Amino acid sequence: MKNTIQVGFWEKIARLILKNRITILIVLAVLTLFLAFQWKNLAMTYTEANLLPKDHIANKDYQKFLDRFGEEGNLVVIGFKDPNFFTPKNYAAWNELMTGLKNSKEVDLVVSLNDLKKLEKDTVNEKFVLSPFINQNKTHDPAYLKNVQYDLFHNLPFYEGLLFNKESGSVRSAVYINKALVNTAERKTFILQNLVPKIDKFEKTTGVDLRVSGMPYIRTINADNMKGEIGLFIGAALFTVSLIFFFFFRSFRATFISICILIVGVIWSFGTLGLFHYKITILTAIIPPLIIVIGITNCIFLINKYQQEIKLHSNQAKALQRIISKIGVSTLMTNLTTAIGFATFMITGNDLLFEFGLVTSINVISVYLLTLLIVPIVYSFMSMPNEKHLYHLTKTYISTLLDFVENVVKNKRKVIYTIYGLLLVFSVIGVSQMKVSGSLIGEMPKSASFFKDILFYEKEFNGVMPLEIMIDTKRKKGVMKLSTMRKMDELQNTIASMPELSKPVSVVNLVKYSKQAFYNGNPEYYQLPTSQEQTFILSYAKNATKNSKDNLMKSYVDSTGQYARITTFMRDIGTDEMAKVEKKLHAKIDEIFPSDRYEVTVTGKALVFQKGTSYLVDNLIESLIFAILVIAALMLYLFRSFKMVFASVITNILPLCITSGLMGYFGIPLKPSTILVFSIAFGISVDNAIQFMAKYKHDLLQNNGKVKKSVFSALRETGISTFYTSVVLILGFATFTLSSFSGTIALGGLISCTLAFAMFANLLVLPALVLTFEKKKAKKEDLEGLEGNANFTN
Secondary structure (H helix, E strand, O other), rough: OHHHHHHOHHHHHHHHHHHHHHEEEEEEEEHHHHHHHHHHHOOOOOOOOOOOOOHHHHHHHHHHHHHHHOOOOOOEEEEEEEOOOOOOOHHHHHHHHHHHHOHHHHHOEEEEHHHHHHHHHHOOOOOEEEEOOHHHOOOOOOOHHHHHHHHHHHHOOHHEEEOOOOOOOEEEEEEOOHHHOOOHHHHHHHHHHHHHHHHHHHHHHHOOOOOOEEEHHHHHHHHHHHHHHHHHHHHHHHHHHHHHHHHHHHHHHHHHHHHHHHEEEEEEEEHHHHHHOOOOOOOOOHHHHHHHHHHHHHHHHHHHHHHHHHHOOOOOOHHHHHHHHHEEEHHHHHHHHHHHHHHHHHHOOOHHHHHHHHHHHHHHHHHHHHHHHHHHHHOOOOOOHHHHOOOOOOOOHHHHHHHHHHHHHHHHHHHHHHHHHHHHHHHHHOOOHEEEEOOOOOOOOOOOOHHHHHHHHHHHHOOOOEEEEEEOOOOOOOOOOHEEEEEEEEHHHHHHHHHOOOEEOOOHHHHHHHHHHHHOOOOOOOOOOOOOOOHHHHHHHHOOOOOOOOOOOOOOOOOOOEEEEEEEEEEOOOHHHHHHHHHHEEEEEEEEOOOOOOOOEOHHHHHHHHHHHHHHHHHHHHHHHHHHHHHHHHHHHHHHHHHHHHHHHHHHHHHHHHHHHHHHHOOOOOOHHHHHHHHHHHHHHHHHHHHHHHHHHHHHHOOOOEEEHHHHHHHHHHEEEHHHHHHHHHHHHHHHHHHHOOOHHHHHHEEHHHHHHHHHHHHHHHHHEEEEEEEEOOOOOHHHHHOOOOOOOO
């Protein structure tokens, strides 16, 4: 690092770049083609993001469950709520739909009204048999279908809460996708090219509005929406920053050069993802527009400095050399701090964030190098800027803004400290109201039809997010003991009483149904057998499970009979409420199941996500602290002044506090998508502080240690770039609010808000603190310490 800031080093770099212009352009073109070729490796992710490290206890428990019972997230539900459904025409269309899905190679099992089985007693063979609930030869008769509707809602309690809601009259079917395909591209093909067209055809034929949900369906449609937004983000970001850039500079060629750099940056960012064979996720999808927004700031700094140099001495060669030797090193440091902000995500222990942090930090430095090389090289082939290109440097509104800032800093420092002190108190109160929360589906587009379908199933069937309870009886065939059944039934009654959870499903349901069947289908006998009944009824039930293809309960007891599972579904209640549900379940489990005889594990996607959210928030807070410390250490090395580093860090922590306070007041929870804001925003906002401090230190040497004169000369020169870059960043990140994903909207909106506060902090608070901390004239030994860093300036 030391060699990079020695006098003469960057002058050599400048000469090297300008003497090898053609070679450098050819190398960049070849590298761009190579990375563009890596796009062939790009693909959308087909798996859910796991927020926990692989060795976390929640992940281990979930993996044990999957090893025992297989993939749980393979259920797609198709339902409706239509009192006029039970007609021959509608039933025929429904039968065609379900039969078509059942015959699909991607589907393992369909449990549906048209193919529903009822349990009946076979007294000859002393077993239960599964017989069709509906006689297909009579479905042309409207009266018969009305009787079917009545029998379904009144005589089959086994299916209540599973396939129908007795109170509202809603009905659904369960489609179990082949578990081996759930996390592959074949799932997407099946959903989009098979399932969706069949559903559209049914709705067009009958006029019945179908509701479709389940994790495979949600993940597929969500990923398809995300894929469609990538182009929107890139286009919106490129258009926004280009428009603002042109408004500030009023130069078509400066705007064109910047757009070309940003487009190459986008190619490189996608190419990097492809090179590492990383999938496109909700996070990596925003890397290209991030690079656009961040990359334009480098263009602003270099082009603004180039034009200032031309205005100063009208020597193009000297101006080109200086933007590399003077701005090159300071922008390197600012890009390093931005990259550090992203790189800290790599220490969270989360694969998704590791990939995001690695690729983004690499491309932040890459787009810096692109700008450092392309801007001076392209301008070297062009004529010098004329007066119209330099007019923006003397615009009235810029001069007025800087006059105002200088006046406030010079004469109103107490007012600045009072206002920011009050904002800090305001923020602390707001932060105390913040909550840590998150939701497995809360980040998804609220306006999408599949999200409305989720709400339908939450209302009618209490949710679609699976929660699993695995019970180890510690002895073979222990599940089928009546004592175990009763304990499971007691736990299921507790689950059924919780409004956050759906009616649970387990082998207990089948045993209850067995007793009902033994008593000739009388629904009043839908209950566990007594001690006297258990011998013959359970023997009937065991025989009934031999037909694995038609046995709905085959996945609820393992082959040894030692392990059982209870499956329920959870509403979208947020991780804070999930924690309360988990606590209540554990309390009941501890009460019912003695630990010396049973080992009960609560797991499932919903619970793993809840644990992951809490874990990730804690680790992202740690990564933010780490980023602040690393950036502070870097600044200390560069500026050799604890006071200056303290002033810079405090200035840029204040905006984070204000944003946190606003989140508390407006009820925006701390969750993965919002906690990301702080590391990103700090890494970006501190760039302006570094630019100011670098120029201040340079001017301090030039002005023989006169602090006040150096502060205001630095403020005058860097103030323009600070204003320009901040406005571009604020509006650039604001384009993320065009997303339909609430997490992306929050990310863009909160970063924009934070950067707006940071702009005013760096323009007002930072110079005020420097004037307060420093004496009127710097000490001689302090100036001597700056001489080694003289080239780290503007």
